[in-house]
Amino acid sequence: MSEDLAGRGADRPEFVGGRLYTWSTVYVSASRPVPYTLGYVDLDDGLRVLARLDGDPGALRMDGPVRLVPGPDELTFAPLGHQ
């Protein structure tokens, strides 16, 4: 599933949208360099995905609209309007 989404989103970044259910900026991690921000995105088609969030965490809003963007991970979202 994630591979499909990533493939489609890479070609047409506006294709996948959703709302940000919650997020956290991680400062201690066993798995990768910190800090990084993760969030659960509720996609418009009813699925929830854990995604990397790009840009300034201060711009994130609970239940705010987000869209898939090219980013460091296969699934990276950013607030709508973020360049």
Place this chain on the structure above:
Amino acid sequence: MYVAGAAMIPMGRYPQASYAGLAAGTVRDALRSAGLDRGDVQEVFCGHSFGGMLTGQRILAALDIGSVPVTNVDNACSGGATALHHAFRAVGRGERDVVLVIGVEKLSQFGGGTLPLVTEDREVRRGMVMPALYAMRARRYLHERDAELADLARVSVKARAHGALNPAAQLRKPVTVDEVLGARPIADPLTLFMCCPTGDGAASLIVVSDRIRRRLGRPAIRIAASVLHSGQVDLGPRDMLWPQISADSAADAYAAAGIGPGDLDVVELHDAFSIAELIYYEALGLCPPGDGAKLIRLGETTFGGQVVVNPSGGLLAKGHPVGASGAAQVAELFWQLTGQAGARQVPGARLGLAHVTGGGIAGLDHGACAVHIAEAA
């Protein structure tokens, strides 16, 4: 089924110790407290997650206990409680009269930081760590509930105040709300003091039949319910403030024991992070949904309140060596319900509940959850 003996070592960091070295003494002490000998043990269940192959047998070899069936149990944070669940069933089926339960873990082997999770999981590959999962719950909680960040800190303050009374707690220094809020960030909005410490520990329990309990004639607790659940996949939106696996486990346990949450005197619940305690107040039915923050603010879950939650200090202060925690929680119930809990004794405690859950798997709220209800025998 009864727990007739219990023992644990003070949780902390023992980087030079082996798993056998951590646990062997607790087996001896638990047998002694039950008035039994190593030759009385008919079966063993050993909960751990990071001990490697045959951890239970390594511990028993150090004690010259052999031949009897030994089963090693990995269920992440629920490993020790899952071991107890299987002991409960073995005695309940009438197959055994004396079963030894061990919970043991050595997290200091990883140095420090977050628990290493299994990278086969897609969320783990994307950067999920346990503090992040609970931090995301916390952010949602603060958004939906009538609660503030200081309420999360109050949980840690209570845990440390209780831990200060427990010689077996890893963190025994009291902290203030300001100190908790000012500690370094781990996963925003959780600070260091809102997260359980990494450490090592071991606990042992002696589970016996009613026949043996009567023969021993010593203080014991009756296990009135032993419930184990696994998570259910849901790929759609899930209410992160309502942990279904914990709510279901608790409901089944109350039904099996024939009691309700209002009957409990003491609860040991899975406060791996301070937000978890507030959420589990609701899931365990200690308050109506939405009222968790009110409980901690009013002091209803400390000594003198409606129910004392985590008198041991909980995972936040006592410590959380993953596979050991479930057994250590029931050891605490043993001491509380037999009046042996010392400075942290809940006066007149008759009924207690222990709850552990854990494991990060994409699509599940948690991988495993065990709930035990015990009463003074």
